[in-house]
Amino acid sequence: MFKREFRLLEQQKLELGDQQFWVNNPLSPAHLEPSIRRLGLLHPLVVRSRGTNFQIVCGFQRAKVAQHISLEHLPCFVVEASDDWQLFLYSLEDNLTIRSYNPIEISTILHKCGAQFNRSDQQILQEIAPRLGFGQNPRILELYSPLQQLDPRWHQGVADGSFSVEVASQIAGLDQSAQQALFAVYDQLRPGKNLQHELLQFLQDCARIGKKTIAGLLAEGELADSLQDDELTNAQRLDRFRQSLRRKRYPRYSQKVEDFNTILKQTKLPPTIQIRETPFFERDLYTLQFQFRNQGEFDDALAVLGNLRDNRLIKRLEELHG
Amino acid sequence: MDSAAVPCFVPEELIVEKAVEHTDLAQRILTRFADVPIARVEDAQQIWLQAQHARVRHEWQGKVLLARQRGPFLRLCPGTKKHICCLYQNLDVAAGCDLNCTYCILQGYLQSSLVTWYCNLEDLYQEVDRELTSHPEHFYRIGTGELSDSLTFDPCTHLAVDLVRFFRTRRNAILELKSKNTHVDELLEVDHGGRTVVSWSLNAAPIARSEEAAAPDIEARLRAARKVQEAGYWLGFHFDPMIDYPDWRQGYRETVDRLFSAIRPEQIAWISLGALRYPAAMDEAIRKNYPESTIVLGELLPGIDGKYRYLKTMRLEMFREMVRWIRGYSAAPVVYLCMESDEVWHKAFGWSPGSSARLKVLLDDRVRSAPK
């Protein structure tokens, strides 16, 4: 533990621009303002003296609010410490007593450990990962470190959990134009997390198959049309986008599904009679199901089924299996 | 890669489990690689555990663990449910491979490139001997190419000839050495008694170049096969995995043509066909380990056993063409499908063995006696 002294410090003496120990994201402390206005600062900042000024170790957001509402004096613990790394750990712990870190902050922490404090991956896994609740799992580095390369537009959604960390981490590895084009799609369609993964995978695959960029792919044909169709609700737009993408990714399978549906459509079966294929047409098997409430409906269904023999339905379904 | 350019594997570090240090195989390896750094460990388990946590697969590249096989050496191939399998027995003499094919199934369960050579061979021979003698009525097809390539490490271990000699007099078993490599010279000198099939995985040449880049090319494999043919062995060929790409017809056709211009069909025991397939989890592994490979971009869909496969009509097209080309040359070898359903057999071949047991009989019967 560091030697520390409690003091009331003038707000101007705090070096807000020095971000050596800063990891917060977003740096938007608006949510703290009402309580600080009402009650003042209940939780003192932690600072280190630097000449006549003070470097902030913990409490950047509170200091920002204090500046914003022109609070003149702030309660602070002034610590005497020359070991920056130990101070950084102290600031991490201090924040953890009141909240957990969001993914963007975790990424910043990992980045600072390496770039600013020269910690190796092994040291990060031993000293930092457990503090952040990851044990010593190296996956934390794979998943969170790349977020540093993420276009800032993505930050808010990743921080508040609307975008999956796994997906954001992959997107961070793409070039700027892809990141921006993808943000426009994800921000507009707001897919759930499982779907975020599927869409990204399909888009990357389709771009590779067609030898195009992701931005180029999104700007053309059915995909672009589905995003621009104002007649649709957002859910319908997402569905249409997804279907178009599936058709691009699995053209032969999609063609088979289309052929199957066309055959059924031409057969004009009543809604009480259904024919289903096995998943992905893997087996030469169809399931027939019909509903009836009474003898009359039962006889009607049999009559319809009897007619199916004449219109080559079964033969055409057989042919679908090659 | 051409065979002339394929260097023999040389370990960069040997890690020896103390329990096997004095076995013949370990001594043979330690003498041969006296200048390679050696680490000794009490329990190989700790190394496997570390290797399983490798962040990148290639982290353990070049490291070889000499260890004791804990479980049985002999295992019935697990096959896949609701499909016809050939009821093969795997003999696990090694785990890991240096050829790094992009589609290799080993990525699914070995997180790193660490190679393990099991050295307690006395246990192996005892176990196999016990199994074969206690079920004399049963015929065993036994192969070492499941968790590794059967020949790729042979210049280091010289295990293949030991195994060939061991199986030479067995009447109810045949050994299959399945490989993409060309290290066959030692095999040519051994009396094999017709109890060994030496087999090669073949592919369309462009696929071999892109997805099996560290392995000898198709021509080199066939040259090695020809030498082995001259030495009177049974031969086998495995077109597995067949991979869909725009010119697949031409690519596979050419390999079939090359095969039959190099090899006498009467000496080919079997030719297997299998289309690319893998468990869902392997998709991620391939993307991570081989980001340049395009095999994951194929139209692979989940099948009834949960594995990803090409659409059935695509597989049928590939299998039908292959059978047509192969049968155009010879009716002699057994041509069979690996892990396909009765339905696919019927549609591709016009007949089906109907069950795994029946397929086993077909394959067993082909090699009960030495090749003519």
Ligand code: SF4
């Ligand atoms: S040769 Fe076989 S075992 Fe070796 S990497 Fe290729 S597929 Fe895997």
